[in-house]
Amino acid sequence: MLPATTKLVRQETERLNVQPADVLSGDGRLGEFQLPRHNYRDFNRRTYSLLIGIIFSTCSKMSQITVRTIDWTDPNDAVIAISLLDDYSHHPMGDHGPLRPTVLARLRDLMQRHAGAFTLIAFAEQGQPIGIAVCLRSLSTFKAALRINIHDFFVCPPRRGTGVGKKLLAAVVDAAKQQNACAVTLEVRADNPAALRLYKRFGFQGIGPPIPREDAQQEPIYYFGTFDIAAEEP
Numbered sequence: 001m002l003p004a005t006t007k008l009v010r011q012e013t014e015r016l017n018v019q020p021a022d023v024l025s026g027d028g029r030l031g032e033f034q035l036p037r038h039n040y041r042d043f044n045r046r047t048y049s050l051l052i053g054i055i056f057s058t059c060s061k062m063s064q065i066t067v068r069t070i071d072w073t074d075p076n077d078a079v080i081a082i083s084l085l086d087d088y089s090h091h092p093m094g095d096h097g098p099l100r101p102t103v104l105a106r107l108r109d110l111m112q113r114h115a116g117a118f119t120l121i122a123f124a125e126q127g128q129p130i131g132i133a134v135c136l137r138s139l140s141t142f143k144a145a146l147r148i149n150i151h152d153f154f155v156c157p158p159r160r161g162t163g164v165g166k167k168l169l170a171a172v173v174d175a176a177k178q179q180n181a182c183a184v185t186l187e188v189r190a191d192n193p194a195a196l197r198l199y200k201r202f203g204f205q206g207i208g209p210p211i212p213r214e215d216a217q218q219e220p221i222y223y224f225g226t227f228d229i230a231a232e233e234p
Contacts, residue, residue: 135151
């Protein structure tokens with residue numbers, strides 16, 4: 001693990017007066033994490049907080065962004081992943097609030113036991129976690145091959161538009177190729193124009209035009225995107 005990332009985890013767990021393994025032991029104590037949240041409608045006047053309130057400044061070059069598969073059995077990796085997923089849950093395109101304590105208590109164990117799941121995290125040049133992709137393996141019976149579905153995809157707002165999303169998607173496709181998968185799929189809300197642009201420019205098929213919701217209570221519309229991976233015929 002990068003030194004900066006290790007430092008973030010150590011400082012946050014020291015603030016809580018616990019060890020990473022204790023925080024993620026399945027007893028729900030991760031619910032004690034009270035990370036400050038910014039107002040997404042007033043982002044330019046507030047500071048985004050991730051894990052321990054690290055302030056992201058100017059964007060780095062794309063070459064400085066690294067992506068790796070995290071190990072859910074590693075308490076440090078699990079803290080980082082759950083923190084990013086909790087940030088995603090707070091986002092308007094997420095669940096409009098924090099992950100519930102019951103979810104926090106079960107998530108790490110579930111991800112460890114789910115053999116068909118893997119998680120990629122993007123890190124900035126100093127080791128700050130800035131994006132996450134949770135992927136699930138599925139099947140294409142028509143092609144008799146594996147297919148990878150991006151179940152969760154999130155880039156921290158201060159780092160959007162800097163190449164993080166593109167690099168994270170490329171890492172997912174590389175992982176799919178290594179597993180001989182025939183395609184990468186995802187679902188995206190039609191009222192999320194930034195995500196629609198990202199996926200369409202990357203090469204996902206099936207992404208339509210933005211469709212704003214007229215009423216906040218209205219159920220969102222989703223597009224199903226597919227990125228086909230070229231394969232040689234047997």
